[in-house]
Amino acid sequence: MAEGLYGPTGFFTNAASGPAQHFRTSAHASPLFARAVARLVERVDGALGHPKAFDLVDVGAGRGELLATLRVMLPDELVRRTRFTAVEIAPRPPGLDGGIAWAPEVPDRIAGLLVATEWLDNVPLDVADVDDHGRLRKVLVDPATGAESLGGSVDAADLFWLERWWPAAGRVEIGWPRDTAWADAVSRVRRGCALAVDYGHLRDDRPAWGTLTGFRGGRQVPPVPDGSCDLTAHVAMDSIAAAAGTPYEMIRQRAALKALGIDGARPPLDLASRDPAAYLRALSAAGEAAELVEPAGLGGHWWLLHTVDVDGRGSMLL
Numbered sequence: 304m305a306e307g308l309y310g311p312t313g314f315f316t317n318a319a320s321g322p323a324q325h326f327r328t329s330a331h332a333s334p335l336f337a338r339a340v341a342r343l344v345e346r347v348d349g350a351l352g353h354p355k356a357f358d359l360v361d362v363g364a365g366r367g368e369l370l371a372t373l374r375v376m377l378p379d380e381l382v383r384r385t386r387f388t389a390v391e392i393a394p395r396p397p398g399l400d401g402g403i404a405w406a407p408e409v410p411d412r413i414a415g416l417l418v419a420t421e422w423l424d425n426v427p428l429d430v431a432d433v434d435d436h437g438r439l440r441k442v443l444v445d446p447a448t449g450a451e452s453l454g455g456s457v458d459a460a461d462l463f464w465l466e467r468w469w470p471a472a473g474r475v476e477i478g479w480p481r482d483t484a485w486a487d488a489v490s491r492v493r494r495g496c497a498l499a500v501d502y503g504h505l506r507d508d509r510p511a512w513g514t515l516t517g518f519r520g521g522r523q524v525p526p527v528p529d530g531s532c533d534l535t536a537h538v539a540m541d542s543i544a545a546a547a548g549t550p551y552e553m554i555r556q557r558a559a560l561k562a563l564g565i566d567g568a569r570p571p572l573d574l575a576s577r578d579p580a581a582y583l584r585a586l587s588a589a590g591e592a593a594e595l596v597e598p599a600g601l602g603g604h605w606w607l608l609h610t611v612d613v614d615g616r617g618s619m620l621l
Contacts (some may be wrong), residue, residue: 304427306446307528314530315393315425337372339563340418340498343619344373347416347496348381350613357385358415358495362488363422364389366396370403385415409491417488417497423543424501424535426481430515431457431465432474439465439475449527468506468542474513478539482546489547492611496619497547499607500556503540510537540605549609552618556604557596562621565596 308314348357361370367389374382387403388410395405409417430442434453439462443454457465457477464479489497504510517524519532526534544551594600608619 304528304534307530307532307534308425308427309392310530312530314533315391317530334372334376335565336560337369337376339560339565340369341373341376342563343496343498344377344416345381346619347613350619351414351494353384354414355384356414357381358388358410358413358417359385360388360390360410360413360415360417362390362409362417362419363425364391367391367399367403367405369418369420371400374400374402409488411491413492414494416495417492418500419485419488419498420500421535422501423481423485423499423538424503425533426484427534428480428536429457429461429477430474430513430536431461431477433472437472442474444528446528449525464542468539469509471509471511473511475509476513476515476536476539478542481538482543485543486546486548489549489609489611492609494612496611496613497609499538499540499543500604501538501540501607502535502603503538503605505541506539509539538605540607544607544609547609549611551607551609552620553605553607554620555598556606557598559606559620560596 306313309316311317344357344359348354351357359370359373361367364370370387370389374387377385382402387400389399389403389405390407390409391405392407399405431439432442432453434440439457441454441457443452444450460479461477464477464482465475468478469475485499502514504514514537515526515534516536517526517532517534524532526532528534540553544553597603606620610619
């Protein structure tokens with residue numbers, strides 16, 4: 304998985320067209336998602352007392368689409384104080400707004416908001432399954448064909464994580480590398496918040512057959528790790544939340560977006576007669592919002608928000 308995604312010819316390092324050509328995230332689906340994030344940015348900025356320098360860091364930034372939209376949406380005064388940083392292993396795309404810094408790693412001492420939208424589902428992990436004797440063994444894969452076989456037994460670190468977070472027998476996805484990645488990212492926040500938005504599941508509802516799959520050209524495909532497709536597996540959200548070790552709140556995207564003013568409600572019909580153009584614009588926005596809050600789709604994503612050294616505040620999301 305690591306080689307197929309991030310190796311010399313990996314999907315994210317060698318996809319000239321960019322991930323948006325292969326799969327659709329909330330950030331790609333509609334600027335309404337960015338509008339909701341902009342409102343969260345303003346809340347965090349207010350909670351920090353409107354600092355002279357506000358960090359806005361997007362981890363797994365793709366081609367910088369979210370930050371570019373936020374630079375247009377946020378108030379001018381806040382944009383002047385904000386340091387925009389896109390974190391991505393791929394080279395900086397041509398034509399990206401010069402006000403957005405590009406980095407291969409999460410910067411240190413962030414004071415502001417760190418955002419990771421569908422990043423953790425691409426952090427490589429191992430898969431294990433039980434053999435005919437009931438022993439849990441690593442799943443091996445032919446990188447050219449995707450054909451699977453069983454290898455050696457899982458190690459002690461894997462077993463430790465599985466016993467706590469994925470105890471059910473059967474095919475499992477060993478999520479501690481995501482725990483480590485997220486805990487490290489959150490540790491870079493000195494003051495402010497860290498937000499992870501992703502497909503995920505909780506301990507009492509782990510999928511019996513796992514979730515590892517591939518995407519290419521907008522279609523779901525077998526997860527062959529040859530660099531030609533995205534490789535993704537849902538995130539054990541409760542595990543990453545605990546690993547970061549800071550206060551957090553976790554809700555579904557549908558609830559988070561509604562709390563931030565994006566609800567997918569249709570405009571009133573009388574607007575069509577009073578102002579047809581405004582009605583059509585509102586109807587289009589409602590359609591985009593509906594996609595973002597659809598429970599069976601993007602609305603089913605989890606929003607996990609950690610707070611770091613932010614006193615005197617209730618919920619940032621609700």
